[in-house]
Amino acid sequence: MTNVRIVEVGPRDGLQNEPKQVATADKIELIQRLIACGHRTVEATSFVSPQWVPQLADANEVMAGLGSPDGVSLPVLVPNLKGYERALGAGAKEIAVFTAASEAFNRKNINAGIDESLERFVPVFERAKNDGVRVRGYVSTVLGCPYQGAVPLGDVVRVARALHAMGAYEISLGDTIGVGTPEKARTMLMAVASEIPMGALAVHFHDTYGMATANVLRCLDAGVRVIDASVGGLGGCPYAKGASGNVASEDIVYLLDGLGLTHGLDLDRLIATGHWISERLGRPNASRVGKARSG
Numbered sequence: 483m484t485n486v487r488i489v490e491v492g493p494r495d496g497l498q499n500e501p502k503q504v505a506t507a508d509k510i511e512l513i514q515r516l517i518a519c520g521h522r523t524v525e526a527t528s529f530v531s532p533q534w535v536p537q538l539a540d541a542n543e544v545m546a547g548l549g550s551p552d553g554v555s556l557p558v559l560v561p562n563l564k565g566y567e568r569a570l571g572a573g574a575k576e577i578a579v580f581t582a583a584s585e586a587f588n589r590k591n592i593n594a595g596i597d598e599s600l601e602r603f604v605p606v607f608e609r610a611k612n613d614g615v616r617v618r619g620y621v622s623t624v625l626g627c628p629y630q631g632a633v634p635l636g637d638v639v640r641v642a643r644a645l646h647a648m649g650a651y652e653i654s655l656g657d658t659i660g661v662g663t664p665e666k667a668r669t670m671l672m673a674v675a676s677e678i679p680m681g682a683l684a685v686h687f688h689d690t691y692g693m694a695t696a697n698v699l700r701c702l703d704a705g706v707r708v709i710d711a712s713v714g715g716l717g718g719c720p721y722a723k724g725a726s727g728n729v730a731s732e733d734i735v736y737l738l739d740g741l742g743l744t745h746g747l748d749l750d751r752l753i754a755t756g757h758w759i760s761e762r763l764g765r766p767n768a769s770r771v772g773k774a775r776s777g
Protein backbone atom coordinates (compact mmCIF):
# COMPACT_ATOMS: atom_id res chain seq x y z
CA MET A 483 0.00 0.00 0.00
CA THR A 484 1.53 3.30 -1.05
CA ASN A 485 0.86 6.77 0.32
CA VAL A 486 0.13 8.28 -3.08
CA ARG A 487 -1.28 6.81 -6.29
CA ILE A 488 -0.09 8.37 -9.51
CA VAL A 489 -2.48 7.98 -12.42
CA GLU A 490 -0.33 7.96 -15.54
CA VAL A 491 -2.17 9.82 -18.30
CA GLY A 492 0.64 10.23 -20.85
CA PRO A 493 -0.56 7.60 -23.33
CA ARG A 494 -3.95 9.32 -23.53
CA ASP A 495 -3.60 13.00 -22.58
CA GLY A 496 -0.11 13.15 -24.10
CA LEU A 497 -0.57 11.29 -27.32
CA GLN A 498 -4.00 12.81 -28.12
CA ASN A 499 -2.22 16.10 -28.71
CA GLU A 500 0.79 15.02 -30.77
CA PRO A 501 0.93 16.67 -34.19
CA LYS A 502 2.31 13.52 -35.80
CA GLN A 503 0.55 10.16 -35.84
CA VAL A 504 2.25 7.89 -33.30
CA ALA A 505 2.65 4.24 -34.33
CA THR A 506 0.29 1.88 -32.52
CA ALA A 507 3.26 -0.34 -31.60
CA ASP A 508 4.93 2.64 -29.87
CA LYS A 509 1.77 3.37 -27.88
CA ILE A 510 1.60 -0.23 -26.70
CA GLU A 511 5.30 -0.27 -25.84
CA LEU A 512 4.94 3.01 -23.91
CA ILE A 513 2.15 1.57 -21.76
CA GLN A 514 4.06 -1.67 -21.16
CA ARG A 515 7.14 0.30 -20.13
CA LEU A 516 5.03 2.42 -17.76
CA ILE A 517 3.62 -0.72 -16.16
CA ALA A 518 7.17 -2.03 -15.77
CA CYS A 519 8.01 1.24 -13.93
CA GLY A 520 5.46 0.22 -11.29
CA HIS A 521 2.37 2.12 -12.48
CA ARG A 522 -0.88 0.48 -11.46
CA THR A 523 -3.22 2.89 -13.28
CA VAL A 524 -2.38 3.90 -16.83
CA GLU A 525 -4.95 5.73 -18.92
CA ALA A 526 -4.49 3.85 -22.16
CA THR A 527 -6.47 5.63 -24.89
CA SER A 528 -9.83 7.22 -25.78
CA PHE A 529 -12.97 5.92 -27.43
CA VAL A 530 -13.95 9.38 -28.65
CA SER A 531 -14.86 10.29 -32.21
CA PRO A 532 -11.89 9.59 -34.53
CA GLN A 533 -12.98 12.67 -36.49
CA TRP A 534 -12.41 14.78 -33.40
CA VAL A 535 -9.22 13.09 -32.16
CA PRO A 536 -7.60 11.19 -35.05
CA GLN A 537 -4.46 10.59 -32.95
CA LEU A 538 -6.31 7.95 -30.90
CA ALA A 539 -8.28 6.34 -33.72
CA ASP A 540 -6.37 3.08 -33.08
CA ALA A 541 -7.91 2.60 -29.60
CA ASN A 542 -9.09 -0.93 -30.43
CA GLU A 543 -5.68 -2.03 -31.59
CA VAL A 544 -3.98 -0.51 -28.54
CA MET A 545 -6.33 -2.36 -26.19
CA ALA A 546 -5.90 -5.62 -28.12
CA GLY A 547 -2.11 -5.28 -27.93
CA LEU A 548 -2.20 -4.75 -24.15
CA GLY A 549 -4.49 -7.58 -23.09
CA SER A 550 -5.25 -7.63 -19.34
CA PRO A 551 -2.01 -7.19 -17.41
CA ASP A 552 -2.28 -8.46 -13.82
CA GLY A 553 -3.03 -5.92 -11.10
CA VAL A 554 -3.12 -2.98 -13.51
CA SER A 555 -6.06 -0.78 -14.35
CA LEU A 556 -6.18 0.63 -17.88
CA PRO A 557 -8.98 3.24 -17.93
CA VAL A 558 -10.06 4.70 -21.27
CA LEU A 559 -11.85 7.95 -22.04
CA VAL A 560 -15.49 7.65 -23.08
CA PRO A 561 -17.65 10.64 -24.12
CA ASN A 562 -21.01 8.91 -24.74
CA LEU A 563 -22.81 5.58 -25.06
CA LYS A 564 -21.27 4.88 -28.44
CA GLY A 565 -17.82 5.30 -26.91
CA TYR A 566 -18.83 3.03 -24.02
CA GLU A 567 -19.92 0.27 -26.36
CA ARG A 568 -16.68 0.53 -28.32
CA ALA A 569 -14.64 0.48 -25.08
CA LEU A 570 -16.51 -2.53 -23.72
CA GLY A 571 -16.05 -4.34 -27.03
CA ALA A 572 -12.31 -3.71 -26.74
CA GLY A 573 -12.24 -5.26 -23.27
CA ALA A 574 -12.07 -2.10 -21.10
CA LYS A 575 -12.79 -2.74 -17.42
CA GLU A 576 -12.55 0.89 -16.38
CA ILE A 577 -13.63 4.05 -18.19
CA ALA A 578 -13.38 7.78 -17.56
CA VAL A 579 -16.18 10.15 -18.49
CA PHE A 580 -15.31 13.81 -18.90
CA THR A 581 -17.07 17.10 -18.72
CA ALA A 582 -16.16 20.60 -17.56
CA ALA A 583 -17.08 23.33 -15.13
CA SER A 584 -17.20 25.75 -18.04
CA GLU A 585 -20.03 25.71 -20.54
CA ALA A 586 -17.93 27.30 -23.29
CA PHE A 587 -15.08 24.77 -23.09
CA ASN A 588 -17.49 21.85 -22.97
CA ARG A 589 -19.13 22.94 -26.21
CA LYS A 590 -15.77 23.12 -27.96
CA ASN A 591 -14.55 19.83 -26.48
CA ILE A 592 -17.57 17.53 -26.64
CA ASN A 593 -20.13 19.57 -28.54
CA ALA A 594 -22.49 19.69 -25.56
CA GLY A 595 -23.35 21.93 -22.63
CA ILE A 596 -22.59 20.78 -19.08
CA ASP A 597 -26.08 19.51 -18.25
CA GLU A 598 -26.45 17.89 -21.64
CA SER A 599 -23.16 16.05 -21.09
CA LEU A 600 -24.30 14.84 -17.67
CA GLU A 601 -27.53 13.54 -19.24
CA ARG A 602 -25.45 11.69 -21.84
CA PHE A 603 -23.59 9.97 -19.04
CA VAL A 604 -26.73 8.57 -17.36
CA PRO A 605 -27.01 5.53 -19.66
CA VAL A 606 -23.21 5.12 -19.59
CA PHE A 607 -23.21 4.87 -15.78
CA GLU A 608 -26.20 2.48 -15.91
CA ARG A 609 -24.50 0.18 -18.37
CA ALA A 610 -21.19 0.37 -16.50
CA LYS A 611 -22.88 -0.60 -13.24
CA ASN A 612 -24.52 -3.63 -14.85
CA ASP A 613 -21.29 -4.65 -16.58
CA GLY A 614 -19.12 -4.20 -13.47
CA VAL A 615 -17.06 -1.48 -15.19
CA ARG A 616 -15.52 1.17 -12.91
CA VAL A 617 -16.07 4.81 -13.83
CA ARG A 618 -13.76 7.71 -13.13
CA GLY A 619 -15.03 11.25 -13.73
CA TYR A 620 -13.14 14.29 -14.98
CA VAL A 621 -14.09 17.90 -14.38
CA SER A 622 -12.09 20.16 -16.70
CA THR A 623 -11.36 23.90 -16.47
CA VAL A 624 -11.52 23.90 -12.66
CA LEU A 625 -9.14 26.88 -12.39
CA GLY A 626 -9.90 28.73 -15.60
CA CYS A 627 -11.29 28.36 -19.09
CA PRO A 628 -9.61 29.36 -22.37
CA TYR A 629 -12.92 30.74 -23.69
CA GLN A 630 -14.83 31.92 -20.63
CA GLY A 631 -11.94 33.04 -18.40
CA ALA A 632 -12.70 32.72 -14.69
CA VAL A 633 -14.75 29.71 -13.60
CA PRO A 634 -16.89 30.08 -10.45
CA LEU A 635 -16.00 27.60 -7.69
CA GLY A 636 -19.66 26.76 -7.29
CA ASP A 637 -19.73 25.41 -10.85
CA VAL A 638 -16.73 23.14 -10.15
CA VAL A 639 -18.38 21.80 -6.99
CA ARG A 640 -21.74 21.27 -8.71
CA VAL A 641 -20.28 19.24 -11.59
CA ALA A 642 -17.97 17.20 -9.34
CA ARG A 643 -20.89 16.43 -7.02
CA ALA A 644 -23.07 15.38 -9.96
CA LEU A 645 -20.44 12.93 -11.29
CA HIS A 646 -19.88 11.49 -7.82
CA ALA A 647 -23.62 11.10 -7.23
CA MET A 648 -23.94 9.32 -10.57
CA GLY A 649 -21.43 6.72 -9.39
CA ALA A 650 -17.92 7.87 -10.32
CA TYR A 651 -15.55 6.26 -7.78
CA GLU A 652 -13.05 9.08 -8.22
CA ILE A 653 -13.27 12.63 -9.53
CA SER A 654 -10.23 14.12 -11.20
CA LEU A 655 -10.12 17.90 -11.02
CA GLY A 656 -8.47 19.25 -14.16
CA ASP A 657 -6.64 22.52 -14.60
CA THR A 658 -6.89 22.02 -18.34
CA ILE A 659 -4.90 25.07 -19.38
CA GLY A 660 -2.53 25.19 -16.43
CA VAL A 661 -3.38 28.68 -15.23
CA GLY A 662 -3.85 27.78 -11.57
CA THR A 663 -1.62 28.88 -8.72
CA PRO A 664 -1.13 26.98 -5.45
CA GLU A 665 -3.48 28.87 -3.16
CA LYS A 666 -6.27 28.87 -5.73
CA ALA A 667 -5.71 25.16 -6.32
CA ARG A 668 -5.96 24.43 -2.60
CA THR A 669 -9.09 26.56 -2.21
CA MET A 670 -10.72 24.79 -5.16
CA LEU A 671 -9.81 21.35 -3.79
CA MET A 672 -11.12 22.19 -0.32
CA ALA A 673 -14.39 23.50 -1.78
CA VAL A 674 -14.94 20.20 -3.60
CA ALA A 675 -13.77 18.21 -0.56
CA SER A 676 -16.44 19.89 1.54
CA GLU A 677 -19.00 17.88 -0.48
CA ILE A 678 -17.09 14.78 -1.63
CA PRO A 679 -14.67 12.74 0.51
CA MET A 680 -11.04 13.70 -0.15
CA GLY A 681 -10.31 10.00 -0.73
CA ALA A 682 -12.47 10.16 -3.87
CA LEU A 683 -10.62 13.12 -5.38
CA ALA A 684 -7.63 13.42 -7.69
CA VAL A 685 -5.84 16.45 -9.11
CA HIS A 686 -4.85 16.89 -12.76
CA PHE A 687 -2.59 19.83 -13.47
CA HIS A 688 -1.29 20.95 -16.82
CA ASP A 689 1.96 22.87 -16.52
CA THR A 690 1.48 25.77 -18.92
CA TYR A 691 2.62 28.41 -16.43
CA GLY A 692 5.10 26.18 -14.57
CA MET A 693 2.91 26.03 -11.47
CA ALA A 694 1.86 22.39 -11.61
CA THR A 695 4.38 20.93 -9.13
CA ALA A 696 3.72 23.75 -6.67
CA ASN A 697 -0.02 23.16 -7.07
CA VAL A 698 0.42 19.44 -6.40
CA LEU A 699 2.43 20.16 -3.25
CA ARG A 700 -0.27 22.45 -1.92
CA CYS A 701 -2.96 19.89 -2.69
CA LEU A 702 -0.93 17.12 -1.02
CA ASP A 703 -0.73 19.35 2.05
CA ALA A 704 -4.51 19.68 1.86
CA GLY A 705 -4.85 15.88 1.88
CA VAL A 706 -5.23 14.69 -1.72
CA ARG A 707 -3.53 11.35 -2.40
CA VAL A 708 -4.19 10.72 -6.10
CA ILE A 709 -2.26 12.69 -8.70
CA ASP A 710 -2.60 12.52 -12.48
CA ALA A 711 0.72 12.96 -14.25
CA SER A 712 2.31 12.21 -17.54
CA VAL A 713 5.71 10.74 -18.31
CA GLY A 714 8.02 13.27 -19.96
CA GLY A 715 5.36 15.93 -19.30
CA LEU A 716 3.44 14.88 -22.41
CA GLY A 717 -0.03 16.26 -22.78
CA GLY A 718 -2.55 18.87 -23.73
CA CYS A 719 -6.09 19.06 -24.95
CA PRO A 720 -6.56 19.80 -28.66
CA TYR A 721 -9.70 21.78 -27.79
CA ALA A 722 -8.03 23.97 -25.15
CA LYS A 723 -6.06 26.67 -26.92
CA GLY A 724 -2.63 27.22 -25.36
CA ALA A 725 -2.71 24.19 -23.07
CA SER A 726 0.62 22.48 -22.57
CA GLY A 727 1.52 19.10 -21.10
CA ASN A 728 0.61 17.57 -17.78
CA VAL A 729 2.90 17.77 -14.81
CA ALA A 730 5.64 15.20 -15.43
CA SER A 731 5.40 11.90 -13.56
CA GLU A 732 9.16 11.94 -12.96
CA ASP A 733 8.91 15.36 -11.28
CA ILE A 734 6.07 14.21 -9.03
CA VAL A 735 7.96 11.06 -8.01
CA TYR A 736 11.02 13.18 -7.16
CA LEU A 737 8.80 15.51 -5.11
CA LEU A 738 7.16 12.57 -3.27
CA ASP A 739 10.57 11.05 -2.51
CA GLY A 740 11.62 14.37 -1.01
CA LEU A 741 8.49 14.38 1.13
CA GLY A 742 9.02 10.78 2.24
CA LEU A 743 5.73 9.69 0.63
CA THR A 744 5.65 6.28 -1.06
CA HIS A 745 4.37 5.79 -4.61
CA GLY A 746 5.54 2.38 -5.83
CA LEU A 747 7.41 3.69 -8.88
CA ASP A 748 10.97 3.16 -10.02
CA LEU A 749 12.27 6.68 -10.76
CA ASP A 750 15.23 5.58 -12.88
CA ARG A 751 13.02 3.47 -15.13
CA LEU A 752 10.49 6.27 -15.36
CA ILE A 753 13.21 8.72 -16.40
CA ALA A 754 14.41 6.26 -19.04
CA THR A 755 10.84 5.88 -20.31
CA GLY A 756 10.43 9.67 -20.49
CA HIS A 757 13.60 9.90 -22.60
CA TRP A 758 12.54 6.99 -24.78
CA ILE A 759 9.10 8.41 -25.65
CA SER A 760 10.44 11.95 -26.12
CA GLU A 761 12.95 10.56 -28.60
CA ARG A 762 10.30 8.52 -30.41
CA LEU A 763 8.15 11.64 -30.71
CA GLY A 764 11.08 13.85 -31.68
CA ARG A 765 10.24 16.38 -28.99
CA PRO A 766 12.19 17.75 -26.03
CA ASN A 767 11.63 16.00 -22.72
CA ALA A 768 9.46 18.36 -20.63
CA SER A 769 10.32 16.68 -17.31
CA ARG A 770 12.74 18.79 -15.28
CA VAL A 771 13.96 15.69 -13.45
CA GLY A 772 14.37 13.90 -16.78
CA LYS A 773 16.44 16.80 -18.09
CA ALA A 774 18.56 16.89 -14.95
CA ARG A 775 19.29 13.19 -15.32
CA SER A 776 19.77 12.96 -19.01
CA GLY A 777 22.22 10.12 -18.53
Ligand code: HMG
Pocket residue numbers: 495498528529530531532534535559561562564565566568580591592593620621622623655656657658659686688718719720721
Ligand atom coordinates in the same frame (compact mmCIF):
# COMPACT_ATOMS: atom_id res chain seq x y z
P1 HMG B 1 -20.63 15.11 -32.30
O1 HMG B 1 -20.11 15.40 -33.65
O2 HMG B 1 -21.57 16.05 -31.64
O3 HMG B 1 -21.26 13.61 -32.25
O4 HMG B 1 -19.37 14.87 -31.35
P2 HMG B 1 -22.61 13.03 -32.77
O5 HMG B 1 -23.22 12.26 -31.64
O6 HMG B 1 -23.42 14.09 -33.45
O7 HMG B 1 -22.12 11.98 -33.88
C1 HMG B 1 -21.43 12.39 -35.06
C2 HMG B 1 -20.71 11.18 -35.66
O8 HMG B 1 -19.69 10.75 -34.77
C3 HMG B 1 -21.63 9.96 -35.86
O9 HMG B 1 -21.14 9.26 -36.99
C4 HMG B 1 -21.38 9.15 -34.62
O10 HMG B 1 -21.64 7.78 -34.80
C5 HMG B 1 -19.89 9.38 -34.39
P3 HMG B 1 -21.88 9.30 -38.41
O11 HMG B 1 -23.29 8.84 -38.12
O12 HMG B 1 -21.83 10.74 -38.82
O13 HMG B 1 -21.06 8.38 -39.25
N1 HMG B 1 -19.53 9.21 -32.99
C6 HMG B 1 -18.53 8.40 -32.56
N2 HMG B 1 -17.66 7.62 -33.22
C7 HMG B 1 -16.78 6.93 -32.47
N3 HMG B 1 -16.75 6.98 -31.12
C8 HMG B 1 -17.58 7.77 -30.43
C9 HMG B 1 -18.53 8.52 -31.16
N4 HMG B 1 -19.51 9.36 -30.79
C10 HMG B 1 -20.10 9.78 -31.92
N5 HMG B 1 -17.52 7.81 -29.10
C11 HMG B 1 -18.33 13.81 -29.46
C12 HMG B 1 -19.53 14.58 -29.96
C13 HMG B 1 -18.42 13.74 -27.95
C14 HMG B 1 -18.36 12.39 -30.05
C15 HMG B 1 -17.02 14.54 -29.92
O14 HMG B 1 -17.12 15.89 -29.57
C16 HMG B 1 -15.77 13.97 -29.31
O15 HMG B 1 -15.41 12.83 -29.58
N6 HMG B 1 -15.06 14.77 -28.48
C17 HMG B 1 -13.88 14.30 -27.79
C18 HMG B 1 -12.89 15.42 -27.63
C19 HMG B 1 -11.70 14.93 -26.85
O16 HMG B 1 -11.37 13.76 -26.83
N7 HMG B 1 -11.00 15.87 -26.17
C20 HMG B 1 -9.84 15.56 -25.41
C21 HMG B 1 -10.12 14.78 -24.16
S1 HMG B 1 -10.66 15.79 -22.81
C22 HMG B 1 -9.21 16.36 -22.06
O17 HMG B 1 -8.15 16.20 -22.60
C23 HMG B 1 -9.30 16.98 -20.70
C24 HMG B 1 -8.79 16.06 -19.58
O18 HMG B 1 -7.44 15.70 -19.80
C25 HMG B 1 -8.90 16.77 -18.22
C26 HMG B 1 -8.29 18.18 -18.23
O19 HMG B 1 -7.11 18.33 -18.61
O20 HMG B 1 -9.02 19.09 -17.81
C27 HMG B 1 -9.61 14.77 -19.50
Ligand code: MG
Pocket residue numbers: 495656658686688717718719
Ligand atom coordinates in the same frame (compact mmCIF):
# COMPACT_ATOMS: atom_id res chain seq x y z
MG1 MG C 1 -5.73 16.86 -19.32
